[in-house]
Amino acid sequence: MKINIFKSVILTGITLATLSLTPVVAAKVEVKLVEPKKFRDIEVTGKSTNKSIEDVHKSLTSLLEKLTEKLVSDSETLIVKVTELDLAGHMEWVRSNRDMRIVRENDRYSIEFSYELKNVSGEVIKKGDAKIKEFLSSSPSRIKQHDSHLLGYMAKDLKKWADENLKNK
Numbered sequence: 001m002k003i004n005i006f007k008s009v010i011l012t013g014i015t016l017a018t019l020s021l022t023p024v025v026a027a028k029v030e031v032k033l034v035e036p037k038k039f040r041d042i043e044v045t046g047k048s049t050n051k052s053i054e055d056v057h058k059s060l061t062s063l064l065e066k067l068t069e070k071l072v073s074d075s076e077t078l079i080v081k082v083t084e085l086d087l088a089g090h091m092e093w094v095r096s097n098r099d100m101r102i103v104r105e106n107d108r109y110s111i112e113f114s115y116e117l118k119n120v121s122g123e124v125i126k127k128g129d130a131k132i133k134e135f136l137s138s139s140p141s142r143i144k145q146h147d148s149h150l151l152g153y154m155a156k157d158l159k160k161w162a163d164e165n166l167k168n169k
Contacts, residue, residue: 028065028068028069028072028074028076028077028078029061029064029065029068029072029077029078029080030061030077030078030079030080031057031060031061031064031080031082032079032080032081032082033053033056033057033082033085034081034082034083035083036053036056036057036082036085037049037053039082039084039085039086040084040085040086040110041085041086041087041090041091042056042085042087043087043091043099043101044056044087044101044150045091045099045100045101046099046100055150056085056087056150056151059150059151060080060082060151063151063152063154063155063158064078064080064158064162067155067158067159067162068162068166071162071163071166071167072117072166075119075120076117076118076119076120076125077117077118078115078116078117078166079115079116079117079118080113080114080115081113081114081115082111082112082113083112083113083114084110084111084112085110085111085112086108086109086110086111087101087109087151088103088107088108088109088136088153089101089102089103089104089107090102090107103136104136105136106135106136107135107136108133108134108135108136109133109134109136109153109154110131110132110133110134111130111131111132111154111158112129112130112131112132113129113130114127114128114129114130115127115128115129115130115165117166126165126166128165130161130165132154132157132158132161134154134157136153
């Protein structure tokens with residue numbers, strides 16, 4: 001009996017020690033796409049609608065995490081609910097019988113969303129709505145600069161929004 005109690009105490013101690021070494025990282029940015037199949041344009045070249053939605057969701061989450069890392073503390077969570085999205089360019093069928101997104105420097109993109117910034121206890125610190133519509137012609141190099149990121153051409157405008165709305169909470 002004493003041996004079982006001793007084993008329980010040792011196992012409990014090891015478990016607690018392991019848990020204390022595991023870093024607790026809260027999700028700082030949560031992106032929710034509200035009825036994405038109704039968005040004006042969310043299709044990605046060579047992808048089904050569902051895969052396009054998944055890729056856009058991952059890309060937008062990653063981009064917002066990067067752009068807000070110094071504005072949203074570890075004890076806060078930014079929740080972004082995207083209600084409309086129109087990617088730059090348009091889809092066209094090309095000779096090889098597949099779709100391709102054609103993007104030109106004077107194409108427009110837009111994103112509409114609401115946001116809430118919450119503290120660790122879930123209280124809303126700040127909230128609002130945003131609507132960004134921009135022409136790529138305002139910065140023709142956007143397309144080339146952000147080849148590696150699906151939504152990279154939105155970075156400048158999303159950063160401006162974040163600085164204006166999240167800097168002075």
